[in-house]
Amino acid sequence: MKKLYASFFIATAYVALLGQSIETSGFDPKEIRPGSTSTYTVILKDINGNISSDDIPMPDGLQIIGQSRSQSFSMGTSGTSSSTSLQYTVRPLKEGIFTVPEWSVEYKGKTYKIAAATLKVDESAPAQQSAQPMGDPFGMRSMFGLPSRTRTQSAARQQTQSFDDTLRSSANLEIKLPREEIYVGESVPCELIFSFDKSILRNGFRLAQLAPDIKKADAFDCPAFTTDPTVDEKSDPDKVFIIYHTIVTPLKVGSYDLDFSAKGVFNRDMDIDDLMGMSLIDRMMSMGGGRQVPFEIQMPAKKINVLELPADGKPANFTGAIGKFSLEDVTVDPDALSVGDPAIITAKLVGMGNFGRIEAPNLDTGGDWKSYKPKTSFADESNGQAYIGIKTFEYTVVPTKPDLKYAPKILFNYFDPISKKYVELPSKEIPVSVAPTGRSNRAVQKAEESKSAEPEFAQILDKNEKTHEIELLKSPLFWGLQVAILAAIAFFIAKRRRKLLLENNPAYAKKLAYRKQCSAYLAKARDDASRNDAKAFFIDARTALQYALTADSERESSSLILREAREIMQSLALEQADIDSANVFFDGADAITFGGLDVSKTDLKELDKSLNKLCKLLEK
Amino acid sequence: MQTLRKIITPLRMFLTVVFLPALAATSAAQTADEFFALGNNAYRNGDYARANENYENAAKEAPPTAELYYNLANTNAKLGNKGKALLNYYRAIYQNPRMPEAHANLQMFAKDTAIDLPQRPQIYEILAELSEYEWTIICFAFFWLTILLIFIPPLYSYNNMATVFLAIVSGAVFITSVIAMLNWRDFRQTAISVKEDVPLRLSPTDAAPVSSIVGEGETASIERKHGNFVHVATKNGKRGWASAKEFVPVAEQ
Numbered sequence: 001m002k003k004l005y006a007s008f009f010i011a012t013a014y015v016a017l018l019g020q021s022i023e024t025s026g027f028d029p030k031e032i033r034p035g036s037t038s039t040y041t042v043i044l045k046d047i048n049g050n051i052s053s054d055d056i057p058m059p060d061g062l063q064i065i066g067q068s069r070s071q072s073f074s075m076g077t078s079g080t081s082s083s084t085s086l087q088y089t090v091r092p093l094k095e096g097i098f099t100v101p102e103w104s105v106e107y108k109g110k111t112y113k114i115a116a117a118t119l120k121v122d123e124s125a126p127a128q129q130s131a132q133p134m135g136d137p138f139g140m141r142s143m144f145g146l147p148s149r150t151r152t153q154s155a156a157r158q159q160t161q162s163f164d165d166t167l168r169s170s171a172n173l174e175i176k177l178p179r180e181e182i183y184v185g186e187s188v189p190c191e192l193i194f195s196f197d198k199s200i201l202r203n204g205f206r207l208a209q210l211a212p213d214i215k216k217a218d219a220f221d222c223p224a225f226t227t228d229p230t231v232d233e234k235s236d237p238d239k240v241f242i243i244y245h246t247i248v249t250p251l252k253v254g255s256y257d258l259d260f261s262a263k264g265v266f267n268r269d270m271d272i273d274d275l276m277g278m279s280l281i282d283r284m285m286s287m288g289g290g291r292q293v294p295f296e297i298q299m300p301a302k303k304i305n306v307l308e309l310p311a312d313g314k315p316a317n318f319t320g321a322i323g324k325f326s327l328e329d330v331t332v333d334p335d336a337l338s339v340g341d342p343a344i345i346t347a348k349l350v351g352m353g354n355f356g357r358i359e360a361p362n363l364d365t366g367g368d369w370k371s372y373k374p375k376t377s378f379a380d381e382s383n384g385q386a387y388i389g390i391k392t393f394e395y396t397v398v399p400t401k402p403d404l405k406y407a408p409k410i411l412f413n414y415f416d417p418i419s420k421k422y423v424e425l426p427s428k429e430i431p432v433s434v435a436p437t438g439r440s441n442r443a444v445q446k447a448e449e450s451k452s453a454e455p456e457f458a459q460i461l462d463k464n465e466k467t468h469e470i471e472l473l474k475s476p477l478f479w480g481l482q483v484a485i486l487a488a489i490a491f492f493i494a495k496r497r498r499k500l501l502l503e504n505n506p507a508y509a510k511k512l513a514y515r516k517q518c519s520a521y522l523a524k525a526r527d528d529a530s531r532n533d534a535k536a537f538f539i540d541a542r543t544a545l546q547y548a549l550t551a552d553s554e555r556e557s558s559s560l561i562l563r564e565a566r567e568i569m570q571s572l573a574l575e576q577a578d579i580d581s582a583n584v585f586f587d588g589a590d591a592i593t594f595g596g597l598d599v600s601k602t603d604l605k606e607l608d609k610s611l612n613k614l615c616k617l618l619e620k
Numbered sequence: 621m622q623t624l625r626k627i628i629t630p631l632r633m634f635l636t637v638v639f640l641p642a643l644a645a646t647s648a649a650q651t652a653d654e655f656f657a658l659g660n661n662a663y664r665n666g667d668y669a670r671a672n673e674n675y676e677n678a679a680k681e682a683p684p685t686a687e688l689y690y691n692l693a694n695t696n697a698k699l700g701n702k703g704k705a706l707l708n709y710y711r712a713i714y715q716n717p718r719m720p721e722a723h724a725n726l727q728m729f730a731k732d733t734a735i736d737l738p739q740r741p742q743i744y745e746i747l748a749e750l751s752e753y754e755w756t757i758i759c760f761a762f763f764w765l766t767i768l769l770i771f772i773p774p775l776y777s778y779n780n781m782a783t784v785f786l787a788i789v790s791g792a793v794f795i796t797s798v799i800a801m802l803n804w805r806d807f808r809q810t811a812i813s814v815k816e817d818v819p820l821r822l823s824p825t826d827a828a829p830v831s832s833i834v835g836e837g838e839t840a841s842i843e844r845k846h847g848n849f850v851h852v853a854t855k856n857g858k859r860g861w862a863s864a865k866e867f868v869p870v871a872e873q
Contacts, residue, residue: 461687
């Protein structure tokens with residue numbers, strides 16, 4: 001029985017192996033009009049894999065603009081078999097007959113041959129029609145009120161086509177260069193701007209991938225795009241801009257088209273229409289995934305005029321540097337040596353320009369120094385663009401004569417594309433001492449010095465003494481204390497000054513005392529008014545007024561009579577109504593005593609208000 | 621006895637439940653002092669990289685002390701990190717200007733590594749005997765004393781020469797302390813390049829062109845700040861924006 005099972009499995013595996021193949025069903029439709037699209041299909045039988053569109057030898061004039069993948073399974077007596085269909089949407093760039101030649105693909109060490117296929121692009125081709133009805137021979141979908149698969153697939157394809165059209169009409173790729181004319185070998189920073197309509201995002205799509213690329217690589221060198229592009233969604237209400245920075249270096253003199261393209265994928269979550277257009281297996285396979293719409297966009301070619309470097313004024317030993325540079329930190333080590341001893345001259349070149357094309361500048365040895373080919377290294381400071389950075393040159397030089405005073409100068413030069421002039425930038429003279437033979441005195445002295453100054457940092461501190469700094473000026477507590485001190489001092493001074501005034505100025509003391517008395521009698525009068533004690537109210541009101549009127553004069557308050565009170569008020573330029581209002585307070589008490597005032601008709605609270613007003617006027 | 625046991629047993633359980641995790645938590649985390657001691661051990665064993673790591677950890681755990689900066693400087697000197705060693709000697713001196721070890725090692729280190737330390741007038745060296753913290757206290761104390769000496773005696777009619785003289789002396793101490801504070805402020809505004817070839821840029825961004833470069837251990841004064849960049853001016857006249865991670869200010873932010 002075991003043998004029987006084993007034979008069965010071997011036979012099944014063998015059949016399955018025999019069944020593995022990759023074939024093509026060619027183009028569908030085989031004849032199209034220019035501007036239309038056709039589908040080139042590759043079918044993988046019993047192979048679960050994928051084929052990159054770059055592996056297909058598409059003829060010139062045919063462009064793959066999209067790719068989709070579907071898989072189906074079938075179960076039979078010989079076991080389960082699967083079929084993966086890879087569909088590549090192609091668009092012709094011109095009219096003609098295009099043939100994809102027979103090609104082969106390697107998969108798991110096995111080579112599969114795929115037959116040739118031909119597509120005819122002609123104006124006289126029949127208009128594209130929707131796919132033949134299939135998959136619902138008995139009309140079951142329409143019976144249950146479901147849209148037919150043909151119709152939904154067609155709708156989905158139309159949606160994709162419509163999305164492609166929207167993208168094509170709204171997306172744009174452009175390049176921004178600082179100048180239209182650039183020099184051959186010059187590194188020019190530029191911006192590649194991909195833009196598309198925000199309506200694409202509103203339709204639920206998001207940009208899942210974008211890869212810019214340069215065409216015409218023989219005329220221009222474009223080493224790398226920034227990996228982290230700038231996304232600008234604010235500068236235009238309807239557009240999204242994705243900005244890549246790169247460096248373009250023209251390689252040939254002449255007028256050439258600078259041609260960029262970008263491939264990418266828009267993605268969005270599956271909706272019900274997408275699912276309706278799929279087979280059951282596809283639905284299961286696409287669970288949790290999204291709908292992907294690949295695209296490729298071509299930049300309108302930009303004509304660039306590439307100039308040759310001017311011959312006028314070009315140094316004989318031109319380094320090839322184009323940009324803006326400066327020579328920093330030129331050092332010689334050691335600077336005290338003997339004839340025949342090597343020294344290293346190190347020069348650091350900083351700035352911005354075509355660092356990759358700069359040759360090591362020559363040395364002005366004057367025949368007194370032997371020099372060797374320099375070592376160069378570059379530290380990029382422009383995120384991999386090699387446009388800004390530090391280029392280090394290390395020259396090994398050997399003096400051939402004694403008593404040389406200076407190390408060889410570095411004869412650096414560059415071309416400035418802004419001023420359109422060559423700039424000579426020799427290094428400064430660095431003094432050296434070259435002894436005739438053996439080690440120089442200075443070198444010996446230096447070595448002795450370095451020996452005696454051997455670092456001794458063995459002493460470390462054992463205790464962490466907490467002597468850390470507290471920044472007082474940043475402490476709110478400190479500033480709070482200062483404010484408190486200021487307030488205390490101000491309070492003290494004010495109090496002391498008041499006391500001194502009281503002691504030394506009787507008029508001021510009297511004024512303060514009388515005002516205090518006035519306030520006290522006003523309070524008493526208010527109390528009397530609330531108790532409706534008319535007699536007491538008028539007595540207290542009169543006293544309060546007497547104090548208020550005599551506070552600024554030498555008069556005693558108790559002896560002040562109405563006439564004098566009116567005179568004082570007139571001298572203070574009070575209004576007549578206010579002056580008259582004082583009469584009732586001066587005469588009120590006596591009037592009650594002698595029956596001249598009917599208390600029952602008097603509103604004491606109103607009178608109290610009037611009294612307060614009058615006293616306030618007098619205080620002012 | 622039974623009743624007492626009934627009370628004590630749950631109490632003991634309660635105390636165990638409450639305090640045991642607290643004790644465990646205390647023993648799990650290392651303190652700055654422990655890292656400091658670990659650093660010292662590693663240093664004495666010649667494992668400077670480990671010592672440096674422990675001192676760095678100590679600095680993260682608590683505000684670094686002058687002693688910690690000093691030991692960190694020694695470790696970096698041993699490791700050959702010229703810029704960091706110089707920076708930490710400066711920081712130790714800033715925290716505690718009367719630390720003779722830091723001054724001595726700084727001089728020795730500068731001599732060994734051919735670093736030209738900025739030379740300042742003698743008066744500033746004298747003023748730097750007290751820390752910025754001490755000068756701040758003196759400044760404010762003498763400011764208030766001067767105010768009191770000017771305003772209080774007239775209020776009590778003590779307008780004699782003695783109070784005037786005291787006010788003048790107090791004012792002079794106040795002015796001196798202001799000068800000393802400004803001196804420390806300048807010191808605080810110093811930055812040290814802690815790596816070789818620090819690029820000085822034309823604007824405070826990573827993509828800005830490099831105007832010049834500065835070697836490790838070079839001292840510069842900070843002119844202004846912008847984000848993580850500092851605009852520095854070296855004594856050789858080089859100016860530009862540098863990352864605060866590469867040109868580190870003496871005063872920590």
